[in-house]
Amino acid sequence: MSRRIEGLFWLLLIGVAVFAAFSYLGLDLPGLLQGDSPQQMREYATSFFPPERSGSWLRQVGFGALETLAISAIGTLLAALIGAGLSLLAAGRLGRVAKALSRLLLNALRSVPELVWAALMVLAAGLGPFAGTLAIALHTAGVLGRLFAEALENTPAEPTNALREAGAGALAAFCYGTLPGVLPQWLSYSLYRWENNIRMAAVLGFVGAGGLGQMLYVTLSLFQQARASTVILAMLLMVLLVDALSAWLRRRLG
Template sequence: MKRILANLVTLTLLCGAVAASFIWLQLDFSALVTADGREQMARYVAAFFPPNTTPAWLAKLWQGALETLAISAIGTLLAALFGAVLSLLAAGRMGAVARSLCRLLLNALRSVPELVWAALMVLAAGLGPFAGTLALALHTTGVLGRLFAEALENTPTAPAVALRESGAGRITAFLYGTLPGVLPQWLSYTLYRWENNIRMAAVLGFVGAGGLGQMLHVTLSLFQQSKASSVIIAMLAMVLLVDALSGWLRARLG
């Protein structure tokens, strides 16, 4: 009985919080169902069709898609390299102090969203793909570094210990005793983050970080809905293609 009462109180509080949110934000959904609201939405949606498929615009889309792909790929690659190095510290391979400091750094890197990093990098490096690449690399380093460190911590130490007892150095023991056990996981994590970074790279353009996102921001700002529609279609096609490729590669690695 007490549990039922507690659940009812919790549900009542949640409903009250939702109602208070609607009142506080002054959301008026009735405007969406009025005749004028429906007419405006229909005109706006109709402006997106048909998508612009002129050869000149398709050439720009192709260039933007390649730029977005390059931003995500280079950003993920840099993050994987730095994340691998930092994971050695975060896993305690260099002592407890280095472990604590490195985990604090990784937490700080991944706690800042990519869009915030992109806004900061645009101010530091200027508009363009370089800012987007740095933003993805910084955030993803924090994510991959933590995942790589956890993989290292869960890897059996027996092979590396056996090599050390046989006279091998620390680097040799890591390369032949530890790395083969964690490398498939590291590659799988990297490919999964690349999938996410493809989507994020397409969005970072809204803060001036280049690629398809910047093209979408410009076309929407200029009310060029037909061009914006083709950009959205290009984004969807690229994301689906990369998702399929990454899934196939992760299945092969698994």
């Protein structure tokens, strides 16, 4: 009986919280179905069809897709390299002070969202794909660095210790004793983040970081819904293809 009362109490508390949130934000959901709102939404949705299929526009969308793909790939690669370097410090390989400072840096990098990094990089590096690449690299470096460090911490130390006792140097012991055990995990983490970064690279264009996102922002701003529809379809197709490729590669690595 007490568990039932406790369950009812939590349901009531959640209901009160939801009602308070709607009241505080002033959301008028019934207004979506009143007056001419349904007709306006229907007209706006139908304005996206049929998508723009002219050759010149499709070429521009194709170029934007390649630019978005390049932003995500280069950003993820830079993040993996930076994260790998910082993970050695964050795993405590070079002392406690270096571990604490590197973990603080990794937390700072990943706590700032990609859109905020992109806005800062646009101010620093100007409009275009370079800003988007830097934004993805900085945020993803914080994520991958932490994941890489945890993989290092969970790796058995016996192979490395055996190599060191046999006279191998620190670098050789790491490359032959530790790296083979963590490399599949590192690659799997990097591929998974690449999937996420494809989507994020398509969004970063809204703050001027290039790619399909910038094309989508411009077309929507100019009320060119048919062209925007083509960009959205290109985004969906690119994400599906990259997700399938990344999942296949991760299965092979596993």
